Each structure stands twice: as C-alpha cells, then as structure tokens.
Amino acid sequence: xxxxxxxxxxxxxxxxxxxxxxxxxxxxxxxxxxxxxxxxxxxxxxxxxxxxxxxxxxxxxxxxxxxxxxxxxxxxxxxxxxxxxxxxxxxxxxxxxxxxxxxxxxxxxxxxxxxxxxxxxxxxxxxxxxxxxxxxxxxxxxxxxxxxxxxxxxxxxxxxxxxxxxxxxxxxxxxxxxxxxxxxxxxxxx
Numbered sequence: 029x030x031x032x033x034x035x036x037x038x039x040x041x042x043x044x045x046x047x048x049x050x051x052x053x054x055x056x057x058x059x060x061x062x063x064x065x066x067x068x069x070x071x072x073x074x075x076x077x078x079x080x081x082x083x084x085x086x087x088x089x090x091x092x093x094x095x096x097x098x099x100x101x102x103x104x105x106x107x108x109x110x111x112x113x114x115x116x117x118x119x120x121x122x123x124x125x126x127x128x129x130x131x132x133x134x135x136x137x138x139x140x141x142x143x144x145x146x147x148x149x150x151x152x153x154x155x156x157x158x159x160x161x162x163x164x165x166x167x168x169x170x171x172x173x174x175x176x177x178x179x180x181x182x183x184x185x186x187x188x189x190x191x192x193x194x195x196x197x198x199x200x201x202x203x204x205x206x207x208x209x210x211x212x213x214x215x216x217x218x
Contacts, residue, residue, distance in 0.1 A: 037075045037085065039065040044082040045131050053079075053139040080145055083132055086125065087149045091156035093118050098160035107166045107174035111157055112206060115182050119189075119198040128194035133187075154179040181205045 043064035047056040058079050062072040076082045097114035105113065136142040157175035162168055184205035189198055210216075 036067060040075055041082055045129065048135045049131050053135055053142060080142060084145055090122065091152040094153055095156040095160040098157060099163060107161050107170050108177060111174060111178040115178060116199040116202050119185060119202055123189060123194060123198040128190045130190055133190055150179055150183060181209050
C-alpha cells in the first residue's frame with residue numbers, strides 16, 4: 029500500500045464509525061480502527077491526531093470558510109440575512125464534502141467527550157460569524173445575536189440534511205430551518 033494512499037482517510041472514518049457503532053466510542057482503540065482500515069497504528073497518526081478527530085476531520089476549515097463568505101456577501105442586507113446567504117454557499121460546499129451519516133450524529137450524541145467537541149466547533153463558527161459581521165461594520169450588539177441565531181439555524185439545517193440523507197441541495201434545508209425559526213418567533217424575524 030502506498031505511503032499516502034488517498035483513500036486511507038476515508039477508510040479510517042468508515043472503520044471508526046463501524047467500530048464506534050458496534051462497541052461504543054470509549055471501548056474502541058486507535059489500534060482497532062487502524063487494523064480495520066488495513067493500516068498500522070503508527071500510520072493512523074499521519075491522518076488524525078487522535079480517535080476523536082476521525083469524526084471531525086476538516087471541521088477546522090469551517091469557521092474561516094464561513095467568515096470569508098460573510099465578508100464577501102453583498103452589502104445592503106440585514107446582518108442575519110447576510111449570514112444566511114453566506115451559510116447557504118458554505119453549507120453547500122460542506123454538504124458536498126461530508127457524508128450525511130446519522131450514525132456519526134448518534135455516536136456524538138451518546139458520548140460526552142464528542143458532544144463537547146461538537147459544541148466547540150459550533151462556538152468557533154459562531155465566533156467567526158460575529159467577527160466577520162463586525163469587520164463588515166455591524167455593531168457588536170447586533171453582530172453577536174445575529175451570529176448566535178445563524179449558528180442555531182445552521183445546526184438545525186444540518187440536522188435536517190442528515191435526517192433526509194442529503195437528498196436535496198443544502199440551501200433547501202437551510203430555508204426550512206430558517207422558516208421554522210421564523211415561525212417559532214411568531215413570523216416576525218428577518
């Protein structure tokens with residue numbers, strides 16, 4: 029096998045998901061994941077720093093991508109509409125790169141350590157949105173709640189996307205999540 033086989037990271041993700049589903053996250057070792065993927069434990073670390081990151085690979089790219097999209101968005105919209113337009117674009121790119129796996133979500137939901145990692149990812153996205161809005165000139169007292177609401181809607185949209193197996197383009201799920209949030213606010217939010 030080649031030293032840097034391009035399919036190895038995917039095999040490792042698949043092996044980890046299978047093992048976590050079979051035995052629970054805490055009971056699985058890196059050695060088991062590596063063996064199931066057909067590589068050595070030492071080779072595993074060329075792809076992921078620990079057994080947690082196999083589920084979150086690429087997550088560090090999302091906050092800068094979101095910030096870039098917010099900064100590049102057209103002028104003239106409300107802060108929240110600006111962010112939602114940016115999230116439709118970024119969400120589409122993320123959806124193309126991520127497997128809509130309900131198993132992954134179930135494993136995270138069952139494991140406090142992974143829940144914390146997921147919350148950290150969400151907090152980083154919220155901060156990136158807030159900072160980008162402020163760079164665009166949005167006052168902090170508006171940037172913060174707009175970022176928080178946008179992050180809630182984004183999370184709901186990804187849940188809907190996963191629940192549906194990614195059968196539609198991501199913006200459809202973002203629109204549905206936005207409509208649900210709007211309805212929860214009595215239809216008054218924009």
